[in-house]
Amino acid sequence: xxxxxxxxxxxxxxxxxxxxxxxxxxxxxxxxxxxxxxxxxxxxxxxxxxxxxxxxxxxxxxxxxxxxxxxxxxxxxxxxxxxxxxxxxxxxxxxxxxxxxxxxxxxxxxxxxxxxxxxxxxxxxxxxxxxxxxxxxxxxxxxxxxxxxxxxxxxxxxxxxxxxxxxxxxxxxxxxxxxxxxxxxxxxxxxxxxxxxxxxxxxxxxxxxxxxxxxxxxxxxxxxxxxxxxxxxxxxxxxxxxxxxxxxxxxxxxxxxxxxxxxxxxxxxxxxxxxxxxxxxxxxxxxxxxxxxxxxxxxxxxxxxxxxxxxxxxxxxx
Amino acid sequence: xxxxxxxxxxxxxxxxxxxxxxxxxxxxxxxxxxxxxxxxxxxxxxxxxxxxxxxxxxxxxxxxxxxxxxxxxxxxxxxxxxxxxxxxxxxxxxxxxxxxxxxxxxxxxxxxxxxxxxxxxxxxxxxxxxxxxxxxxxxxxxxxxxxxxxxxxxxxxxxxxxxxxxxxxxxxxxxxxxxxxxxxxxxxxxxxxxxxxxxxxxxxxxxxxxxx
Numbered sequence: 146x147x148x149x150x151x152x153x154x155x156x157x158x159x160x161x162x163x164x165x166x167x168x169x170x171x172x173x174x175x176x177x178x179x180x181x182x183x184x185x186x187x188x189x190x191x192x193x194x195x196x197x198x199x200x201x202x203x204x205x206x207x208x209x210x211x212x213x214x215x216x217x218x219x220x221x222x223x224x225x226x227x228x229x230x231x232x233x234x235x236x237x238x239x240x241x242x243x244x245x246x247x248x249x250x251x252x253x254x255x256x257x258x259x260x261x262x263x264x265x266x267x268x269x270x271x272x273x274x275x276x277x278x279x280x281x282x283x284x285x286x287x288x289x290x291x292x293x294x295x296x297x298x299x300x301x302x303x304x305x306x307x308x309x310x311x312x313x314x315x316x317x318x319x320x321x322x323x324x325x326x327x328x329x330x331x332x333x334x335x336x337x338x339x340x341x342x343x344x345x346x347x348x349x350x351x352x353x354x355x356x357x358x359x360x361x362x363x364x365x366x367x368x369x370x371x372x373x374x375x376x377x378x379x380x381x382x383x384x385x386x387x388x389x390x391x392x393x394x395x396x397x398x399x400x401x402x403x404x405x406x407x408x409x410x411x412x413x414x415x416x417x418x419x420x421x422x423x424x425x426x427x428x429x430x431x432x433x434x435x436x437x438x439x440x441x442x443x444x445x446x447x448x449x450x451x452x453x454x455x456x457x458x459x460x461x462x463x
Numbered sequence: 464x465x466x467x468x469x470x471x472x473x474x475x476x477x478x479x480x481x482x483x484x485x486x487x488x489x490x491x492x493x494x495x496x497x498x499x500x501x502x503x504x505x506x507x508x509x510x511x512x513x514x515x516x517x518x519x520x521x522x523x524x525x526x527x528x529x530x531x532x533x534x535x536x537x538x539x540x541x542x543x544x545x546x547x548x549x550x551x552x553x554x555x556x557x558x559x560x561x562x563x564x565x566x567x568x569x570x571x572x573x574x575x576x577x578x579x580x581x582x583x584x585x586x587x588x589x590x591x592x593x594x595x596x597x598x599x600x601x602x603x604x605x606x607x608x609x610x611x612x613x614x615x616x617x618x619x620x621x622x623x624x625x626x627x628x629x630x631x632x633x634x635x636x637x638x639x640x641x642x643x644x645x646x647x648x649x650x651x652x653x654x655x656x657x658x659x660x661x662x663x664x665x666x667x668x669x670x671x672x673x674x675x
Contacts, residue, residue, distance in 0.1 A: 374514025
């Protein structure tokens with residue numbers, strides 16, 4: 146059990162989202178970096194659908210109120226436990242009175258904090274995920290704030306079995322997104338610049354999408370297409386010529402022309418970009434996209450290594 | 464098969480578009496198709512298209528495409544279950560519909576004539592999208608067709624009834640929006656604690672009724 150001392154820039158409760166409600170206008174939502182979210186859950190012995198904390202940028206801090214096993218994955222936000230570096234991608238037993246902090250962003254954008262037992266919030270439309278624009282899911286549909294208490298949904302765990310589990314397979318966060326072509330319009334703009342030049346993630350980027358600044362892609366007819374279904378990974382081109390890469394909280398339909406689609410295996414890379422970061426795009430093939438997805442799924446199934454020293458120490462002190 | 468176009472959208476989705484020009488006819492076909500596609504592909508009907516998403520490690524694109532073609536053969540709009548008939552009471556104009564007079568003027572109508580046309584008959588819910596529970600209702604006749612406002616509002620109040628682009632819609636919650644606001648309703652359109660969460664579904668018939 147944890148108490149929020151400071152939520153930092155943005156801290157929300159997320160799981161793998163709501164895949165079945167787009168026809169009611171509800172975004173898929175869930176963790177921006179689903180890879181890190183799944184691994185954090187696996188490290189603490191949770192089902193991969195359990196709820197985690199998604200901690201954005203730096204400045205978050207927590208006080209441990211009751212013993213629990215945690216794991217931190219995703220972006221490196223300088224996690225510390227009682228001012229000593231906390232190893233990421235590793236499960237650890239934390240004890241009452243300890244201070245868990247995410248001081249500053251070193252690499253990536255979002256860290257995932259899993260708690261053995263999963264974070265205890267009600268299911269809304271089949272998910273624990275916070276959907277901020279709709280003000281539902283997670284904790285009353287809002288970001289975490291000072292004083293909130295994060296309780297595990299179940300406390301039946303064996304620290305000796307769960308602490309000291311180490312993720313064996315590094316996740317690739319190269320700022321390179323592979324894309325497949327898609328043409329909404331007959332008058333497709335010249336897309337050479339999409340892959341030739343680096344793009345900067347714009348200041349108004351959020352969980353809905355990353356606004357990309359750099360070249361302006363000119364399009365003959367933009368704007369009022371009849372809306373069609375979209376999803377995380379679709380790259381839209383609004384009339385201003387700055388592409389938008391749709392992310393977890395993207396609305397399920399959109400009327401802007403779609404010019405390309407990021408492959409599903411690279412969305413976790415996009416999830417670790419912050420405003421000001423540079424990113425590149427590269428055309429790929431359908432076969433390569435499926436091969437990358439297969440490789441990522443195999444990585445997520447990796448057997449977890451045990452660090453017996455940490456596990457024994459946890460058992461002895463637990 | 465002629466009026467349909469099926470295109471991959473990335474490696475894990477297909478967009479199935481009905482190419483008929485008549486929006487009402489295209490939408491009826493799209494809704495009939497969405498009803499017969501397997502739930503595990505999350506069929507998402509829009510105005511004139513259906514999106515399906517699938518795991519490319521479980522299904523090849525060719526398998527999904529073949530299944531969609533079979534579904535197109537079975538899906539006939541006549542087989543659609545009749546939608547619910549829903550009455551939406553609306554207070555038109557004034558603070559509830561700040562754009563009523565301006566929209567009427569652009570359409571060359573008196574405000575009362577615009578209201579009379581908007582309430583003249585039931586319209587069909589063509590799709591839910593943009594935001595949780597937001598219904599796109601129509602198609603409206605040319606006499607009620609306006610482009611979106613040049614400058615969208617940052618915050619449109621919940622319950623606002625609006626017209627734009629040949630359709631009418633209802634904002635289920637406070638949202639940014641570029642449609643012309645002609646009235647407001649007290650009806651709750653979206654509640655995440657209900658199942659289903661949206662009170663209107665594609666294929667439903669909406670009758671607007673003017674109240675004082």
